[in-house]
Amino acid sequence: MITKPKGCIDLNGLEAKKWKYVSKVIDSLMEKYNYNYIRTPIFESSEVFHRGVGETTDIVSKETYDFIDRGGRKMTLRPEGTAGVVRSFVENKMYGDPNQPVKLYYNGTMYRYERPQAGRDRELTQFGVEVLGSDDPLIDSEVISIPVNLFKLLGLNEVKVKINTLGDKESRNMYRDALIKYFKPHLKDLCEDCNSRFEKNPMRILDCKVDKDSDILKNAPKTIDYLNEDSKERFNKVKEYLSELEIDYEIDEKLVRGLDYYNHTVFEVEASVAGFGSNNVLAGGGRYNGLVELLDGPSTPGMGFALGMGRLIMALELEKIKLPIDDEVEVFVMYVSDTEKKYAASLVQMLRMYGFKVETEYTGRGLKGQFKQADRLNAKYLIILNDEDLSHDEIKIKDNKTKEENLVGIDYIMYYLDEMLSKEDDCCCDDDCDCGVDCHCHDDIEF
Ligand code: HAM
Numbered sequence: 001m002i003t004k005p006k007g008c009i010d011l012n013g014l015e016a017k018k019w020k021y022v023s024k025v026i027d028s029l030m031e032k033y034n035y036n037y038i039r040t041p042i043f044e045s046s047e048v049f050h051r052g053v054g055e056t057t058d059i060v061s062k063e064t065y066d067f068i069d070r071g072g073r074k075m076t077l078r079p080e081g082t083a084g085v086v087r088s089f090v091e092n093k094m095y096g097d098p099n100q101p102v103k104l105y106y107n108g109t110m111y112r113y114e115r116p117q118a119g120r121d122r123e124l125t126q127f128g129v130e131v132l133g134s135d136d137p138l139i140d141s142e143v144i145s146i147p148v149n150l151f152k153l154l155g156l157n158e159v160k161v162k163i164n165t166l167g168d169k170e171s172r173n174m175y176r177d178a179l180i181k182y183f184k185p186h187l188k189d190l191c192e193d194c195n196s197r198f199e200k201n202p203m204r205i206l207d208c209k210v211d212k213d214s215d216i217l218k219n220a221p222k223t224i225d226y227l228n229e230d231s232k233e234r235f236n237k238v239k240e241y242l243s244e245l246e247i248d249y250e251i252d253e254k255l256v257r258g259l260d261y262y263n264h265t266v267f268e269v270e271a272s273v274a275g276f277g278s279n280n281v282l283a284g285g286g287r288y289n290g291l292v293e294l295l296d297g298p299s300t301p302g303m304g305f306a307l308g309m310g311r312l313i314m315a316l317e318l319e320k321i322k323l324p325i326d327d328e329v330e331v332f333v334m335y336v337s338d339t340e341k342k343y344a345a346s347l348v349q350m351l352r353m354y355g356f357k358v359e360t361e362y363t364g365r366g367l368k369g370q371f372k373q374a375d376r377l378n379a380k381y382l383i384i385l386n387d388e389d390l391s392h393d394e395i396k397i398k399d400n401k402t403k404e405e406n407l408v409g410i411d412y413i414m415y416y417l418d419e420m421l422s423k424e425d426d427c428c429c430d431d432d433c434d435c436g437v438d439c440h441c442h443d444d445i446e447f
Contacts, residue, residue, distance in 0.1 A: 007114065007122025009310070017325045018313055019125075022154065023107055026127050029150055030105045033142070035129055038104040040084040042111075046074040052083030052295055054260025056201040058209070063112040077111035081128045082261070082288065082304055083295070089132050090297035101133035107309070119279030119311050128285075128306030132292065135301035137234055140265045140287060141241030143303050147269050147283040148247050154312075155321045158273040159282065161247060163238070164255035164266050166223050167231035169290075172263060175226040176202060186216045207258040222253040231264065238265050261288040267305070271315040282315060283307035326357075330421055332379035332400075333360040334370045340385040347383070347395075347413075354414055356421075374400060381417065 004010055011019060030037070046066055053060050065077040078084050085104060089095065094102045107127040114120050129146055131139050144161065151159050166172055179202040187195055191210040198205060211217055227235070242249055249267075257266045266286035285305025292300035316323065331351055335344040344360050351358045359377055361370050367384075374382055382398040389396055395413055398405045399420070408416045 005122065007116035007120075009121065009123070014325070015313070017327070018316070018323055019309060021323050021325050022309065022312065022316075023127075025153055026105075026107060026150065029146070029153065030129075033103070033146065035103040035105040038085060038088065038106050039108065040081070040088050040106070041078075042109065043075045043077050044084050044087060046076040048083050048087045048295065049076050049079060052086065052261065052291060053080060054201070054204075056197055056204050057259055058204075058207070059112060059258065063114055065111045065113060079112045080110055080259070081106050081108070081126055081306055082130060082259075082291070082302075085130045085304075086132070086288075086291050086295050086297070086302065089130075089300075090292060090295055095133065095292070095298055095300050101131050101139065103129070103131050105129040117279065118277050119308070119314060121310060125309040126306040127309060128304060130302060130304035132300055132302045134303075135289065137237035137265075138241055139303050140238045141245055141247070143285060143305055144242060144249075144265075144267050145245050145247060147305060147307050150307075151269070151282075151312075154316060154323070156271075156312075156315055156319055158271060158319060159315075160270045160272050161249040162252040162255055162268050162270065163242075163249050164223060164252050165227065165231060165235040165238075166256065166263050166266060166286075167227040167235075168263060171223075171227045171231045172203075174228075175221065175223050178221040178226055179203060179205070182221055183216075189214070189216060201260065203256055204258075204260075206254065206256045220254075223256065224251075224253050234264060257284060257286055261291040261294070262286040263289055265303070269307070271311070271318070273315060273318045275318050276315065279311065281308075282311050328357075328378040328380060329359045330357045330379075331359075331381045331383060331417065332370070332374035332377060333358060333383045333385065334367060334374070335361065335385040336367055337387055339387055340390070343390060344385055347385075351414075351417070356417060381420065383413075 050060055059079045064079050067075050069075050110124050110126050183198055194205045194208050194211055255266055264287040268281050269283040271280045271282050283305055287303045289301040291302055333344045333348050335341045348358050348360045379400050382400050384396045393410045394407045395410055397408050
């Protein structure tokens with residue numbers, strides 16, 4: 001038997017319904033925030049990530065899926081979404097759009113060659129946002145509010161927001177010098193990777209997975225002590241806006257994030273529910289004011305975050321949150337004879353096009369088996385076709401809960417089902433309103 005690659009998942013059944021539900025909530029939330037959907041390629045020229053995310057990050061130095069295409073070009077499966085979105089922003093000259101800032105979101109698969117474990121996959125799905133063209137701290141707080149509000153909408157309670165700042169370029173340089181001074185005498189006690197990180201990018205030592213619990217890392221200098229006045233002032237503004245939005249947060253002075261492009265605000269949202277294990281960061285992001293320039297665009301500030309869909313679903317499961325997943329069909333159409341079956345085919349299509357969720361029989365079950373199948377599918381109404389009834393232009397409809405049966409004239413079937421399924425209960429419509437309520441008042445299908 002051929003099996004799926006290590007660290008990948010087959011999404012199906014109830015799990016797939018949960019992902020779809022969460023994705024719908026994301027789409028609707030993003031519409032309210034007025035962010036536009038963007039889809040960039042799953043693979044890009046390797047340079048996009050090597051330059052964008054940083055050569056010395058674990059993601060690029062150890063985890064990318066790199067390949068040479070048949071034309072001899074160096075390609076990489078995207079390990080994250082930000083660098084590709086920024087490449088697209090530059091290539092499509094979105095910086096020239098008068099409608100600034102450009103607010104984008106995505107929800108797609110990323111690839112990292114990691115050691116698979118709970119919450120750590122090789123193929124992962126991220127929902128993320130990127131805002132390009134505004135350095136306003138209000139944007140920092142808005143971006144942080146997105147995962148927080150998404151979790152609230154889904155009913156997740158046990159989450160913790162951690163924020164920090166890396167400061168501007170000057171502050172980062174002062175911090176870098178402090179790290180070099182601090183780590184130099186400890187190099188012999190750090191792992192081989194940390195020794196090479198020391199040469200190229202000492203900040204990356206702070207997110208080393210090997211040395212992460214050592215006292216050397218625990219006692220390392222903190223970013224906050226190396227901020228210049230502008231950076232402090234900016235961080236204060238972000239905190240003020242977060243308080244206005246009533247977002248509880250902790251300051252985590254050790255939070256630096258594992259990607260090179262960040263400056264100023266960085267943040268993570270952790271799941272604090274018992275049983276999550278160590279890969280409990282649901283969402284992470286920050287400001288990246290130099291990245292557009294690094295990828296050949298004009299100087300443009302950026303801020304974003306991404307969350308792991310798999311980890312989010314895991315948190316929902318651990319908090320025992322029952323999502324309102326629709327696992328009912330509204331109508332199950334049953335038949336026995338060939339003529340009834342032909343009638344069923346067109347009736348099912350008509351009902352579906354009108355807007356009902358409809359199933360029928362496809363495997364040759366007799367009536368008894370069809371009743372059982374309708375129950376398995378939680379069908380609310382059964383249409384039991386019968387040649388005799390059809391010859392009088394009538395159809396038998398049974399309420400599968402009360403077991404009440406009625407013969408309904410063929411021409412009235414839609415009205416009948418509409419009424420019985422209370423489709424119009426919430427409807428405020430008169431003939432030409434556009435309230436958007438999911439009713440059938442404005443449907444214009446002839447039957
Ligand atoms: P990241 O921290 O690398 O940031 O990933 C964001 C989230 O993706 C993590 O918090 C986690 O939930 C999920 N994730 C990462 N790796 C895995 C994995 N191997 N398996 C399962 N889930 C995973 C970024 O990717 C940045 N691009 C975020 C960002 C956007 N910063 C600014 N804009």
